Amino acid sequence: MGSRPPEDLRKKVKERLRYYDDLRLGPYFRDRKPAETLGAAGRGKKVGAETPAAKTAVVPAPAAPTKPRDLTPGRPAPSASTFLPVVQAPSLFGSVETIEGDTLETIRADMGECTRCRLHKQRNKIVFGAGNGKASLVFVGEGPGHDEDMQGLPFVGRAGKLLTQMIEAMGLVREDVYICNIVKCRPPENRTPEKDEVATCSPFLMRQLGVIRPKVIVCLGNVASQTLLGTHKSISQYRGQWFDYRGARMIATYHPAYLLRNPAAKADVWVDLKKVMVELGLPLNRTRR
Numbered sequence: 001m002g003s004r005p006p007e008d009l010r011k012k013v014k015e016r017l018r019y020y021d022d023l024r025l026g027p028y029f030r031d032r033k034p035a036e037t038l039g040a041a042g043r044g045k046k047v048g049a050e051t052p053a054a055k056t057a058v059v060p061a062p063a064a065p066t067k068p069r070d071l072t073p074g075r076p077a078p079s080a081s082t083f084l085p086v087v088q089a090p091s092l093f094g095s096v097e098t099i100e101g102d103t104l105e106t107i108r109a110d111m112g113e114c115t116r117c118r119l120h121k122q123r124n125k126i127v128f129g130a131g132n133g134k135a136s137l138v139f140v141g142e143g144p145g146h147d148e149d150m151q152g153l154p155f156v157g158r159a160g161k162l163l164t165q166m167i168e169a170m171g172l173v174r175e176d177v178y179i180c181n182i183v184k185c186r187p188p189e190n191r192t193p194e195k196d197e198v199a200t201c202s203p204f205l206m207r208q209l210g211v212i213r214p215k216v217i218v219c220l221g222n223v224a225s226q227t228l229l230g231t232h233k234s235i236s237q238y239r240g241q242w243f244d245y246r247g248a249r250m251i252a253t254y255h256p257a258y259l260l261r262n263p264a265a266k267a268d269v270w271v272d273l274k275k276v277m278v279e280l281g282l283p284l285n286r287t288r289r
């Protein structure tokens with residue numbers, strides 16, 4: 001037998017395991033509670049998995065999300081087509097796709113007044129996400145900016161207005177889609193989120209996507225696309241290409257903030273959005289703009 005690990009290391013491991021429990025990942029680790037002992041009554045039984053999940057933190061529940069129209073009643077299962085490059089699932093979640101009984105409200109409650117990464121220190125409000133909780137189309141951005149941080153809502157600043165125009169150009173309204181970010185708290189000075197911040201926060205996004213089960217995910221910018229694709233390549237190398245992402249179709253396009261600086265790139269984005277419209281069965285000749 002080796003010597004006992006130092007106290008601070010044991011404390012860190014304990015905290016990390018508690019965090020995984022918050023995310024209901026405990027059962028996916030060796031030496032954690034076996035499936036049979038957890039019972040199916042609680043939240044967190046993963047569909048198609050052998051093990052349900054662990055307990056969650058008790059925090060006040062947020063307001064219920066709005067429930068506007070779904071673009072695709074019946075929500076047919078996406079085809080299992082193959083696209084390059086092969087999507088790498090974030091390692092933290094492995095093959096976890098959905099958690100039985102999980103809801104956006106549950107995820108928000110699990111998040112609580114989160115202090116899991118350093119971004120909590122300067123945030124004003126957590127920006128969880130907004131829109132149709134059953135949307136066929138989800139936009140994933142990088143993180144909140146100043147306006148979002150003040151209002152607690154995603155994409156409400158200048159870039160957000162442009163995203164709204166993009167959505168309307170597709171013949172939709174914001175309430176038809178779901179909009180969220182990789183990190184839920186504003187990075188200071190709008191800097192790019194650090195790797196560890198992304199790794200800490202993105203499991204919440206994975207759960208959101210697992211609950212919403214959109215038909216199409218549009219990644220806005222490098223951080224969103226690199227995180228979901230598990231790549232370090234620049235978005236310019238795969239922008240506009242289709243990928244499979246855990247049963248959904250995923251496409252990456254430029255972030256609206258980039259378009260504010262480079263209006264000429266709007267044409268590329270419109271090409272990408274038209275691909276999304278075709279995928280969703282939206283008429284190309286009846287757009288609002």
Ligand code: SF4
Nearest residue numbers: 114117120184185201
């Ligand atoms: S960015 Fe995410 S993980 Fe970090 S404090 Fe905010 S909610 Fe928590």
